[in-house]
Amino acid sequence: MAKVMSFLTRTRGNGKLHWTDWLTYGYLLLGVLLMFLPVIWLGLSSFKTDAELERFPPRILPMAQETVEVEGYDDPLPLYQITGGDYAGRTLAQIRRIGLNAQMVDPTNPTERLNVNIDDRQAVEHFALATENYSELFARFNFLKFFWNSVFITSVATIIMLTVNAMAAFALSKYQFKGRMVVLGLVIGTLMIPQTVVLVPLFLITKELNMADSLWGVIIPGAATPTGVFLLRQYMLTIPDEILDAARMDKASEWKIFWRIIVPLSAPAIAVLAILAIMWRWNDFLWPLIVLTSTDNFTLQLALNSFQGELNTQWSNLLAMTMLVLLPIACVFVFLQKYIATGIASTGGK
Amino acid sequence: MLMILEPIMRVIEVPMKFLQTALRLKNPAWLFLFPNLVLFGLFAFLPILVNVAYALTGSDGILLSDRPYVGMQNFTDLMACESYLDPNSCKDDLFWRAVWNTVWFTTLQVGLMVGFALITALILNRDIRARGFFRAVFFFPVLLSPVVVALIWKWILQREGILNAWLDGLGLETFNWLLDRDWAFGWSVFLSIWAHMGFYTLILLAGLQAIPRDVYEAAMMDRASPWRAFRRITLPLLMPTMLVVLVLATIKGVQTFEEVYAFTGGGPGSATTLIIQYVYETGFAGAPRLFGPAAAASLLLAFVLVVLTVIQLWLNRKNVDG
Numbered sequence: 001m002a003k004v005m006s007f008l009t010r011t012r013g014n015g016k017l018h019w020t021d022w023l024t025y026g027y028l029l030l031g032v033l034l035m036f037l038p039v040i041w042l043g044l045s046s047f048k049t050d051a052e053l054e055r056f057p058p059r060i061l062p063m064a065q066e067t068v069e070v071e072g073y074d075d076p077l078p079l080y081q082i083t084g085g086d087y088a089g090r091t092l093a094q095i096r097r098i099g100l101n102a103q104m105v106d107p108t109n110p111t112e113r114l115n116v117n118i119d120d121r122q123a124v125e126h127f128a129l130a131t132e133n134y135s136e137l138f139a140r141f142n143f144l145k146f147f148w149n150s151v152f153i154t155s156v157a158t159i160i161m162l163t164v165n166a167m168a169a170f171a172l173s174k175y176q177f178k179g180r181m182v183v184l185g186l187v188i189g190t191l192m193i194p195q196t197v198v199l200v201p202l203f204l205i206t207k208e209l210n211m212a213d214s215l216w217g218v219i220i221p222g223a224a225t226p227t228g229v230f231l232l233r234q235y236m237l238t239i240p241d242e243i244l245d246a247a248r249m250d251k252a253s254e255w256k257i258f259w260r261i262i263v264p265l266s267a268p269a270i271a272v273l274a275i276l277a278i279m280w281r282w283n284d285f286l287w288p289l290i291v292l293t294s295t296d297n298f299t300l301q302l303a304l305n306s307f308q309g310e311l312n313t314q315w316s317n318l319l320a321m322t323m324l325v326l327l328p329i330a331c332v333f334v335f336l337q338k339y340i341a342t343g344i345a346s347t348g349g350k
Numbered sequence: 351m352l353m354i355l356e357p358i359m360r361v362i363e364v365p366m367k368f369l370q371t372a373l374r375l376k377n378p379a380w381l382f383l384f385p386n387l388v389l390f391g392l393f394a395f396l397p398i399l400v401n402v403a404y405a406l407t408g409s410d411g412i413l414l415s416d417r418p419y420v421g422m423q424n425f426t427d428l429m430a431c432e433s434y435l436d437p438n439s440c441k442d443d444l445f446w447r448a449v450w451n452t453v454w455f456t457t458l459q460v461g462l463m464v465g466f467a468l469i470t471a472l473i474l475n476r477d478i479r480a481r482g483f484f485r486a487v488f489f490f491p492v493l494l495s496p497v498v499v500a501l502i503w504k505w506i507l508q509r510e511g512i513l514n515a516w517l518d519g520l521g522l523e524t525f526n527w528l529l530d531r532d533w534a535f536g537w538s539v540f541l542s543i544w545a546h547m548g549f550y551t552l553i554l555l556a557g558l559q560a561i562p563r564d565v566y567e568a569a570m571m572d573r574a575s576p577w578r579a580f581r582r583i584t585l586p587l588l589m590p591t592m593l594v595v596l597v598l599a600t601i602k603g604v605q606t607f608e609e610v611y612a613f614t615g616g617g618p619g620s621a622t623t624l625i626i627q628y629v630y631e632t633g634f635a636g637a638p639r640l641f642g643p644a645a646a647a648s649l650l651l652a653f654v655l656v657v658l659t660v661i662q663l664w665l666n667r668k669n670v671d672g
Contacts, residue, residue, distance in 0.1 A: 201400030
């Protein structure tokens with residue numbers, strides 16, 4: 001087997017890396033950079049002040065100028081390192097700037113005013129996170145409302161979807177009845193009708209059911225998914241029927257059999273579906289965009305999009321908001337990526 | 351997780367038990383199917399019929415009773431073109447621009463994406479260290495929401511963004527990327543590949559790992575060169591998976607909307623307006639709301655998708671059998 005592996009990978013024994021290995025690791029490194037750097041860059045930028053964000057060329061780390069309290073001045077004054085002229089080498093605080101000169105003061109000797117050419121000074125800076133980008137989201141924007149809408153839609157929709165789909169999967173896997181194949185065919189049929197091609201009538205029906213511009217209008221239409229029914233049915237087929245028969249001997253109701261036996265035994269498949277459902281709903285955009293019209297009902301995704309569309313894009317808050325929308329999914333990813341990967345591979349996407 | 355559902359289940363048990371005894375059902379399959387079928391019926395099958403009704407009626411009324419029958423008018427309006435290759439000669443030029451954008455977009459996106467996904471899968475299938483980590487890295491963007499993906503790249507590509515700073519540092523020309531038609535289109539394709547490639551890589555990797563090792567062992571016995579082994583074993587055995595991936599990517603590709611819409615808004619002009627955006631803007635975003643043309647356009651799209659899906663199911667079946 002080891003021979004086969006080395007043949008497959010073309011690593012030429014004796015621990016030396018073949019040129020194809022260099023190529024492989026080069027490609028992988030490039031992949032890591034291309035996939036992660038954009039997100040890391042977004043994260044770093046989200047902690048920068050507006051002034052820092054407008055800086056060109058941008059700096060990697062968020063920096064802020066040091067300030068110092070000087071006796072006799074109400075506000076803290078910005079600190080500069082003097083690089084030339086009479087005061088070279090000293091660290092002074094700037095009072096104000098007049099044309100090409102800056103009026104400075106030595107923090108240790110606040111009475112004396114010094115005039116310095118602005119080209120002779122350099123700002124003293126340190127690494128600082130502009131956390132106000134984040135705190136402003138809560139103070140000035142309705143962030144919590146959007147967050148709540150997203151959480152509500154995601155959790156309620158996931159619960160309804162799991163319940164309804166598991167029930168259907170149970171019926172299709174554990175009962176023999178007339179029309180079973182027809183129903184199965186119908187379920188396959190819905191696979192062919194993605195939401196994108198029935199947007200107009202779907203909106204009309206949602207409106208007729210009085211669910212337009214309400215969170216329920218987002219939750220209900222997507223609650224039954226052919227993918228979910230299939231995934232669960234395939235899994236439930238592997239549960240032996242004898243267990244059910246034994247329960248029926250004990251006069252358990254069919255619902256009890258479903259809930260006490262089938263559901264716990266299908267927990268792995270249900271977990272995979274739950275993760276997928278949470279992801280789909282959290283990231284959903286097109287359908288909420290059509291159903292939800294008033295800002296109060298916006299989900300995070302909608303808020304984020306409308307926020308960036310406004311005339312003067314305020315990047316500092318926008319970047320912070322993007323990070324907050326991204327974080328829950330990133331956390332889920334870190335802990336559950338293996339399950340997500342297998343889940344997606346086995347269902348073929350949505 | 352299941353604990354959350356406990357109270358709900360107890361509540362449902364009461365009517366379910368009652369119905370089972372009241373209807374004297376020995377086989378309550380339909381009871382379990384009922385909620386799912388209602389949802390499918392209301393939100394999947396009924397819409398198709400209503401869609402046809404919308405496509406055959408005019409005016410901007412939303413209720414079908416407010417909409418006069420116009421026959422094939424909506425379709426003939428969409429199709430009224432002197433030359434299908436030149437959107438300017440069409441009555442509904444935006445529709446045809448969107449159609450051609452979608453054709454180009456899908457061709458480029460699917461071709462490049464499946465190509466890179468294949469290379470990535472082949473590399474991940476080698477005997478490398480930390481394979482799980484690298485697999486996760488390529489998969490990571492799949493989980494991001496379309497709006498987040500769009501904003502990440504918008505921030506990089508903006509006028510004074512890091513890409514321009516980098517080009518400037520190298521002494522190269524900088525661009526206003528998203529204000530140039532061709533660049534905006536190119537970056538939209540790139541962004542879409544970036545966001546979805548990991549998914550197809552995963553499927554191809556599963557296909558590669560399903561190829562039995564002993565085939566390679568036999569090839570090694572026969573002193574076949576690795577390149578020959580790849581061409582004669584890997585490629586043919588991966589072909590079924592490749593086809594499924596190609597069709598699946600095409601099905602998703604023609605329905606692209608969210609990330610491109612959040613990225614460019616369809617602009618500059620209509621350079622990146624794709625077919626779903628045409629449906630959205632005609633039916634929902636504009637005033638008056640033209641449901642007729644929007645429904646007609648979605649039916650045309652649905653037709654393309656049904657053909658693709660039938661091909662996919664057929665390929666899948668062959669996969670299972672063979």
